[in-house]
Amino acid sequence: MTGPLDIHTARRRYITVCVLFWLPLGLSIAPLILLFTERGMALAAIAGFFAAHSLTASALELPTGGLSDVLGRRAVLAAAGLLNLVALTLVGLGSAPWLLGLGMALMGAGRALSSGPAEAWYVDTVQEHSGLDAELRTGLARGSSATSAALATGTLLGGALPWLLGLGPDLGALVSEATSELVLPLSVPILLGAAVEIAFVAYVLTALRERPRPAATLRDVLRGIPATIVGGLRLGGRDALVRRVFLSAGATGSALAAVELLTPGRAAALTGASESGAVLFAALACAGFVCAGIGSHLAPLTARLANSGERAVMVSLGASASGLLLLGATAAFAGVASLVLATIGYGLIYLGLGAAGPSENDLLHRRVSRSGRATALSVQSLAQQLVGALTGLIIGVLPSGPAPWLLGGSMLLAGTFLWIRRSGPASPTEAATPQPHTASSSPSAVGSGPLQQHADQ
Known part of the structure; x- marks a missing residue:
């Protein structure tokens, strides 16, 4: 290079x-x-x-x-x-x-x-x-x-x-x-x-x-990875902003688990057959990806209008939570009005999640060093997957109707409330400074300062 x-x-x-x-x-x-x-x-x-x-x-x-x-x-x-x-x-x-x-x-x-x-x-x-x-x-x-x-x-x-x-x-x-x-x-x-x-x-x-990295032997790799993982896990405990991003990832995982588990059955019930329900679900999934893409494209504008990345995350997650709660509120009703409201709610979920992701990532990357950046992203992804899996298990034992939808919506709303209080300023230089690792010549630690997001599409 x-x-x-x-x-x-x-x-x-x-x-x-x-x-x-x-x-x-x-x-x-x-x-x-x-x-x-x-x-x-x-x-x-x-x-x-x-x-x-x-x-x-x-x-x-x-x-x-x-x-x-x-x-x-x-x-x-x-x-x-x-x-x-x-x-x-x-x-x-x-x-x-x-x-x-x-x-x-x-x-x-x-x-x-x-x-x-x-x-x-x-x-x-x-x-x-x-x-x-x-x-x-x-x-x-x-x-x-x-x-x-x-x-x-x-x-x-x-x-x-x-x-x-x-x-x-x-x-x-x-x-x-x-x-x-x-x-x-x-x-x-x-x-x-x-x-x-x-x-x-x-x-x-x-x-x-x-940029070329120091030549790493197998021993360097095996010794460097555990130290990097430990640094990634400690990251959320050292800084409130990073902790919010991790917790928001968990809330997002819960919301996505609810949507992905419940939408196919609701589509089949709406069309009256599993085959036509599958076609409707495919169309909805595509529409969800489109809404997420639009939300992501609008993320910089959202941050400017909200006057900060943290407020942009709060507004975006709030919109997404509103969409999921709207789906829950209409789950027990039939009719054209209920269908229209459910469609709006579905679009809001993905639009909000798409808009929140880039702002959360921007906040994260300003608080994480180069040597631990990918690990921080992995911690966030792991939080999303684990909380999503747990939510899926709970949804499996809940009675059908609004309750499963409202569980995911409540979790995402809780994630929104995390962003009401703003964090104090942090020095990007200090946040980006990695901890030394004397046992290996390869970079291995996450910076001690404050982290990212993405709903794994």
Whole structure:
């Protein structure tokens, strides 16, 4: 690396990485469960596949964040792309339960590896070029919007491709017959996603320049990762602002768990059949991603109008909580008015979460050092996943009706109240100073000062 990239180039490359990473996962959203069913998997087996994904991602979240801070962003992102490439190939072509379970576990590992390095690379690059006071929110907002756009596009394309293959001459049947049922029409979007992963890895390796790090041996890596993880876990206890971001991530996870678990059943009840309900859910998911992208795009304007990033987070999370509570309030009613209010509420949820993320990230990155940035993002992601999983278990035993929706809405409202009181100013220089780690030559600790967010799309 001959010198830091300028801000516009770094922003463009960060956006491209966001699109290339999330597009394959968007392509798999619509056909995945249907493909498992087509392969003869029972509902219990499918639940096991998703459990393998979630448990793997949760178990590796912090270690892989530390790995990124020790080895570098580019290497870890490329490894995430390779794992997703293998995972999507196994899921798209596999028919044995163990192959499908392995594919989902590898996808979880890739998700854990990807949590933080791209964003950390962007912030590192911008701060190297323009200093610690560099404007971050616009680039983070553009990246979040690009993520939402990629997921929305992938969801639509992933749902449409198998249907298009069945039009006219039944190309899907021809492909299945030619491959002895190895490739089904529902496999095509997932295999297309695997092809995009190849482009993702190539782009990461060629475009994401970063400052060389000290040569790290295996011993350095193994010793540096635990220290970085400990620093990340201590971060929330040392600074109230960082703690708010972590707690807000948990509240967001709770809200998303409620929406994702309850929306499919509500869509099926609305249309009267599971098949048409699935189509409606796919359309709603796409609309949610679009709303999140719009919210992310408006995040800098929201911060300017609110006159601070903290107030912008409060307003955005408040709007999202209002949407979820509105869904809960209309859960027991039928009719056109209830449907219109529920639709508005659904849009508000994702619009608010999209607007809150970049402002939270901007606050976080000004309080975390380069050496622990990816770990901080991983701690935030872990908080979101764990609280979301716990909320899902509670929702599973609650009676149907408004109560499950109101649980998620109340949690998100509690997250909103965290931002009523503003934090005092902190020195970016002090906050960005890493703690020394004498046992290893590689960077390993998070700065002792105050942290980020993102609802994992």
